[in-house]
Amino acid sequence: MTAEHTGIGVALVLAGVIAGGMVVLASILGKKYPTPGKLAPFECGNEPIGLPMGQLAVKFYMTAILFILFDVELVFLYPWAVLYRDLGVLGLTEMFIFLGVLLVGFVYAWDNGALEWK
Amino acid sequence: MDATTTQAGGSANLETRDMMLNIGPAHPAMHGIIRVVAKLDGEQIEAADVDIGYLHRGFEKMSENVDFNGVMPYTDRLNYVSPLINNVGYCMAVEKLIGLQVPERCHYIRVIVSEISRITDHLTCVGAAAMELGAFTVFLYMIKAREYLWELVEKVTGARLTVSYCRIGGVKADLPDEFAGPCAEAFKETRKVIAEAHSLLTRNRIFVDRMEGTGVISQEDAIAYGITGPFLRSTGSEYDVRKDCPYAVYDQIDFDVAVGSKGDNMDRYLVRMEEMEQSMRIVEAAFEQMPGGPVLVNPETGRPISASEMVDLAKLGDIDAVAGGCAVTGPTLDGAGRDEHSSIATDEKRAFLPPKEDTYGNIEGLMRQFKLVMHGHGVRPPVGEAYFPVEGANGELGFYVVSDGAGYAYRVRVRGPCFAIMTALSKLLVGGSLADMTPTFGSVNMIGGELDR
Amino acid sequence: MSKEPSFFTTRLGDAIGWARKFSIFQYPFVTACCGMEYMATACSHYDVDRFGAGFPRFSPRQADVLFVVGTISHKMAPVLTQIHDQMAEPKWVVAFGVCTCTGGFYDNYATVMGIDTIMPVDVYIPGCPPRPEFVLDGLMKLQDKIQDEHSSGKRPAPEARPDSLEV
């Protein structure tokens, strides 16, 4: 395991310990006084009505999928950016082709109104 | 409203359930006292059922159990953002019922204080609407400007918010001496804040996108819903009670009426900002045209003694210190001095308190004071009914007073301007998205006291 | 804290009291005219943020102090008690304005004559509306109350708080 990886490993462990510790300590030390009124969901002071059990509108799903698609595309740019110097021109054109293909998809989605939030 | 509806349009077979969202009374966007049960399809509001009455405090019932001048504190708390306009409205309704004529200077004082009160209302409304859209800085600036104006109101009436400044037949006391100076000072600050607000908001991409094209209402619909005031003027109609049925001295002061065109939230914001400028113009013009102010009291006879000291000495039985003395009162003491009295109050003996010199000086004044103050006497208008409209900050604020000759009003009905606007709220909300509800409701400027009374 | 408070627990109690009194998360339950004075107090001129109480939280889950501001009508009373129940312990209630303390001059069929008939109140701020200085004074009294409740350990556990208040 080269030196950099130990750094990342230590950072991960430290973060996990601190975050986990805060959550665990809070639940242990904090006193709990559950009363029926307190446990009811908060609806601006009224009895809760009509929580949506059924399916949600399609619009939410559409936007989520588009986001994931272009987010993953972005993730692929990171390794390329690190090795940008030694890949040279070949790497550059390769990445532009990759981005071009996804751009066609983006234009298609935009054109079909998937981005409009009716 | 049944909760399951098939999704209309393309995806007919996709059966999505509409969400019933209860935007309850204790919600910051609902100013704390309105409950909207919205049927949401995703973000679109399909139906909105508005539920009011959470601040119904029985104003009309209380005004039947208190004498005519006793209703004054209740009128402050109708539209508590511009209380002086309610005072002026109620007083002018009762004066119309009695048939009283109020001196010219008193009209000017009433115009000045109600215009200052209108500016504080617009400052609060625009500030709160901007804060609900995230512009917290504008809210802080506008409340700062409102503090300057509240200092002015405090100089005149003694209180910041619940002023009870007017009386039937006049005003409590004259303006303090040299009031134009601090007024000009406060207006300079207010104009600076309004300029800052313009630069922060009027071309702000987010603010314009949220306010433009949302909460649109046409002029016919607005009039059909009985909407008046900035809300109606933003749709293009020019109806302003100060211009169409002028009262007090509004016909002698020239000012313009701010009118929008599209009737959306942005226009209402611009109309209110312009109206603040016009109100300042009115106050400045009123200061020039106002008839002579009170000359400092120099009693013809006897040595001047301050009224409170005279009372104390009399209580001690120190007769010679009091004999031959003449009580001198400060200009802002209730009832005011004899010289100011003629310029700020009607001469109808049975409607307005006598000047303090008479009350402490002679028996007629004392009897007149007694007859007006003691329980059961008070002002007793003739039998009759009168409706008097006044231009409130949100629209036409009308008082309908019925009297059966007793010392107590038989019926006082308040026509609250934002009651009519709220009837149109569900129509404004339906079709828009949930995010449009906040700017629309912010520009309605719903004030609980005036809505639920 | 039943045993005689030793050095350590009193020091800890002081520290907790000090921390809680200067980080008040207030739920402004605003209804009527006092709301205008509440705005004036919360904004830059009188600035309640100097006392650490400047951050309004509009959800009872994240609020410590319930500021009841303005007249509470009988139609609003169940909403108010629901929100008061849903607040997390430790919680305090401030009655802001005379309508919440005693019902003010709206003595009629529509108004709750004082919110202490429906919930326990810690600090009463009279005034119609109370001037911002009154409000800041009331807030300081609340802070003293928080401080000495913690340092003396007298903080009543929620169960000890009377549920239904026969006035």
Added chain:
Amino acid sequence: MNTTDLIDAVKTRFPDAVTASHDFRGDATVILQRHAVLEVAQFLKDEPVLAMNLLVDLSVVDYSTFGEQASRAFFASSGVPLKPSPLIEDEAPWPGPPEGGRFAVVYHFYSTGHKHRLRLVVPVEEGVDDLDSVTTLWPVADWLEREAWDMFGVSFRGHPNLKRILMYEGFEGHPLRKDYPVNKRQPLIGPLN
């Protein structure tokens, strides 16, 4: 149009429905029978000469104890009438409350075009339910009539959903009636104080 023309316009159009009219303090007022409310309202709105496009207000006045409210004078026990009477006399006295019903439903109209106002007073008996609703002409009447029902118990025929607007559902009685005591409370929660 001044007040007399306004009143004549309505009177000539509906001679039998109009029982009386006056312009006390310059407010043109027409007192109307209950059955003709919808037609008169339609006429007021559509007639180009009147063009009352704004229903300013719809309120109710309970005239059951009109005039009985003896002024609670300081010397009430002695029964000696006060001389001179503090009542401010009036040269053009008001013709008195409308006969024909305990309540009087008062409509205020305004025309933004012609800038004139008219008041329509409709006496209504208690518990009667054939008073037509004007919600179809002016949508603002929806809430105004709901408030009239909530506060006085005057019901309107043809109203989309006539239920309480200011008070809560469980409230019995109509608080603004003269026989409803001021502090008769019906709290939802909390003690009866």
